[in-house]
Amino acid sequence: MNELLMLLSWPVMVLSLFFFATGSLGLLRFPDAVCRLHAVTKADTVGLGFLALAMALRADDWQARILLLAVWLLAMASGATTCQLLARYSRDHQGDSFNSSGGNSSGDIAVKSTPVKNTSSKLTPAKKGTNGNDD
Amino acid sequence: MIDLFLDSVIALLLIVLAAGALFSPTLFGGVTLFVAFGVTMALAWVRMGAVDLALAEAIIGAGLTGALLLIALRQSRRGGMVPPRKVHLLSAAAIMLPLAALLILTAWPARELSSPLPALAQANLDASGVTNPVTATLMNFRAWDTLLELAVLLLAFLGVKQLLPTHKHTLQPWPLLLAWSLHLAPLLVIAGCYIVWRGSDAPGGAFQAGALLAAGAVMLRLALVLPPLRWSQWPLRVLVVAGVLVFITLAALTAWLGEGWLDYPNGWSKPLIVMVEMVAALSIATTLTLLVVGEGEEIRS
Numbered sequence: 001m002n003e004l005l006m007l008l009s010w011p012v013m014v015l016s017l018f019f020f021a022t023g024s025l026g027l028l029r030f031p032d033a034v035c036r037l038h039a040v041t042k043a044d045t046v047g048l049g050f051l052a053l054a055m056a057l058r059a060d061d062w063q064a065r066i067l068l069l070a071v072w073l074l075a076m077a078s079g080a081t082t083c084q085l086l087a088r089y090s091r092d093h094q095g096d097s098f099n100s101s102g103g104n105s106s107g108d109i110a111v112k113s114t115p116v117k118n119t120s121s122k123l124t125p126a127k128k129g130t131n132g133n134d135d
Numbered sequence: 136m137i138d139l140f141l142d143s144v145i146a147l148l149l150i151v152l153a154a155g156a157l158f159s160p161t162l163f164g165g166v167t168l169f170v171a172f173g174v175t176m177a178l179a180w181v182r183m184g185a186v187d188l189a190l191a192e193a194i195i196g197a198g199l200t201g202a203l204l205l206i207a208l209r210q211s212r213r214g215g216m217v218p219p220r221k222v223h224l225l226s227a228a229a230i231m232l233p234l235a236a237l238l239i240l241t242a243w244p245a246r247e248l249s250s251p252l253p254a255l256a257q258a259n260l261d262a263s264g265v266t267n268p269v270t271a272t273l274m275n276f277r278a279w280d281t282l283l284e285l286a287v288l289l290l291a292f293l294g295v296k297q298l299l300p301t302h303k304h305t306l307q308p309w310p311l312l313l314a315w316s317l318h319l320a321p322l323l324v325i326a327g328c329y330i331v332w333r334g335s336d337a338p339g340g341a342f343q344a345g346a347l348l349a350a351g352a353v354m355l356r357l358a359l360v361l362p363p364l365r366w367s368q369w370p371l372r373v374l375v376v377a378g379v380l381v382f383i384t385l386a387a388l389t390a391w392l393g394e395g396w397l398d399y400p401n402g403w404s405k406p407l408i409v410m411v412e413m414v415a416a417l418s419i420a421t422t423l424t425l426l427v428v429g430e431g432e433e434i435r436s
Contacts, residue, residue, distance in 0.1 A: 074322075077318075078319075081311060081315045084311055085309065085311060085312060088309060088311075
């Protein structure tokens, strides 16, 4: 039974690696801060879940398995909250350096939250006159 | 083979992240890469078997120092890096390359040597009162070093405190941050107390637990749950000084009434170590909290 679980943990680990890799690829290639946050948070959380599952399959006792589950839940909650906070911050600071797709890297990040300036990012906040291509 | 591959990947990653943090075009990117460097360094410590160090590096080096740098960045109002001049790069290379060569030449034969210290620590573990050799070394065999470490932390904090400006800000925390910090703070308190208790048997200890508690306090302060923390409030002053004070009192008592300086009496090792670790954890937590979010005031708009 133990050998079977060990053998089963390998494809689960490969799956988790795949999710981590796609999350990082999205982080590098997506055009906008919010899209990048979306990719990283969702894909990395699922990847972490699969990794925790693989480790739980290899664990010795139930205490370790429950701990791994708790770690995954806490990482998921923390990731979701941080993603929301970062997305709101990037929405409030539209024209800053980290909000463009790696192009113009000037900008004062200590700018106080000014009204939304829609400069180069493709994100359109929920204003009245824009077509609804935001999520 | 897999081990060699993993270790070389981690080493390469460390160098790449350090170079990225130093030469990033924006200061914000540099700080982010520095935090990533701290986490990778913690991974490197785990690979070398020093789990206590990995915990301390992840919490203090990556977490609290990252928060400190971000707060400093917000107050500095500068977004871009000044690219280093050629003269600086050449002089840095002229100093660092011979030093690195000297270090490698001196340390190269040490790979084959084995230190007698781990065996000594293991042999005397029963007499030390705890079962974790790292804690036994830190809190019993070399307790003098830990006392000096706490004193150094206190001195560093006093020095920084002279330079800390009282900064006022008008930011209102988002309700999400408030709710999250209220959920996370009890977990951090539990984790901190557990780590300082478990330091006797497993990786843990006062520094790591104190840093966790400080992280919780910093989060609560940033969400404006805690009132402004200032050096002028006497409970904080008592907490900051308590670590060094209790340790020095213990040392003086053992020197005066006991066998020698920090020579714990028989059978008293474990209670004394636990007491010193708990007070030290509270003291380190207060010091780190004041370092990161001390002397701040908000003007509620």
